[in-house]
Amino acid sequence: MRILHLVKKFDFGGAENHVRDLANVMKEMGNEVFVIARRGKQNDLLDTRVNFINLRMFDCFILFQIPYIVHLIRKNNIQVLHAHQRLPALFASLAGKIAGIPVIVTVHGQTQHDLRSKFTKMIPDKFIYVRQNTYLESVRYGIPEDKSVFIQNGVSITRTSKKRDFNSICYISRIDKRHASVISLIIKKVIAPVSLLYPGIKFNIVGDGPSLGSLRHEAELINKQLGRDAVIIHGYVSDVKKIVNGSGLILGVGRVAIESLACGVPVLSVNYKCMGELVSMKNYSFFRLNNFVSLGSPPPDETSLIDALESYFRNIPFWQGEAVAIQKEIEKDFDIYRIGKEITDLYSEVIALNN
Numbered sequence: 001m002r003i004l005h006l007v008k009k010f011d012f013g014g015a016e017n018h019v020r021d022l023a024n025v026m027k028e029m030g031n032e033v034f035v036i037a038r039r040g041k042q043n044d045l046l047d048t049r050v051n052f053i054n055l056r057m058f059d060c061f062i063l064f065q066i067p068y069i070v071h072l073i074r075k076n077n078i079q080v081l082h083a084h085q086r087l088p089a090l091f092a093s094l095a096g097k098i099a100g101i102p103v104i105v106t107v108h109g110q111t112q113h114d115l116r117s118k119f120t121k122m123i124p125d126k127f128i129y130v131r132q133n134t135y136l137e138s139v140r141y142g143i144p145e146d147k148s149v150f151i152q153n154g155v156s157i158t159r160t161s162k163k164r165d166f167n168s169i170c171y172i173s174r175i176d177k178r179h180a181s182v183i184s185l186i187i188k189k190v191i192a193p194v195s196l197l198y199p200g201i202k203f204n205i206v207g208d209g210p211s212l213g214s215l216r217h218e219a220e221l222i223n224k225q226l227g228r229d230a231v232i233i234h235g236y237v238s239d240v241k242k243i244v245n246g247s248g249l250i251l252g253v254g255r256v257a258i259e260s261l262a263c264g265v266p267v268l269s270v271n272y273k274c275m276g277e278l279v280s281m282k283n284y285s286f287f288r289l290n291n292f293v294s295l296g297s298p299p300p301d302e303t304s305l306i307d308a309l310e311s312y313f314r315n316i317p318f319w320q321g322e323a324v325a326i327q328k329e330i331e332k333d334f335d336i337y338r339i340g341k342e343i344t345d346l347y348s349e350v351i352a353l354n355n
Helices: 014-028 041-045 059-075 086-099 118-122 132-141 177-197 212-226 241-245 254-262 284-289 302-314 316-334 336-354
Strands: 002-009 032-038 051-054 080-084 103-107 126-129 148-150 165-172 202-206 231-235 247-252 267-270 275-278
Touching (some): 002 014, 014 041, 014 080, 032 059, 132 148, 177 302, 241 254, 267 302, 275 302, 284 316
Parallel strands (some): 002 080, 165 202
Antiparallel strands (some): 267 275
């Protein structure tokens, strides 16, 4: 099968990581795989056998770039387009319609944002949703029920004997204004009081983005106050699993949470919108279906974050044991090879229907 993925940028982020992993595993499965995106840090992790085409997609250039994508489709005999994110979904829909090949769109965020254009609601053959609530609500936004499928992001399972620092907590994300607000709250209001109860705690921040500079300044201030390097900013890291495997607790949602649990590391579900709980065998089913976001919960605040971290530090052996048990569930539910097979089967279905 000849597959073309489209994503806007190939840098750090949930959708970008997913495209990289899908492209790699689909190539391993024997397909001919192409990726169109703006070149970025993910290129270093992309299988060299995957065909990468560097393209900066812009709304204002659509009249010039769509013919170029159609040319690439015909030149390389592409059989199916798979788009990720809003603008690539629009480009793929129009190019696929002109070239006469099926289009798949993965909705990584909200339907009303990713499928903002009427073309991206009408043209694609299938819509993949990675979160149950957006999948169930898709019909409200004009997506035909028979076109929507629920397939979550896959990850590779990692077992390691690397020594873990149980006092080390880590926040992994793109460092934009939204994520920076949570990280800043932790630095300013949470680390110091938790350190009084549990000396030696370390807060690692992994990721790159426009708000990284302000966080560096805040980290310097709290480190000076505590007299040690309690907050460590790593910036962009090409292989985050090395840091994950050495950490005691990961703070995050979505793909970050899935990848961390796949490594057998405990996770606290938290982002700028929702303050969740530590993921356990008891609440795993809820979190699994909602992409590890605590839907319906209020945003994090100083008290809720301190309470959650204290819950972890009070009973580290329990939470480490829970993570090991959850890792087995992750392997059943999110293995990248199973997910890759499920998606390529979907490709085969839409290709057959279009012939």
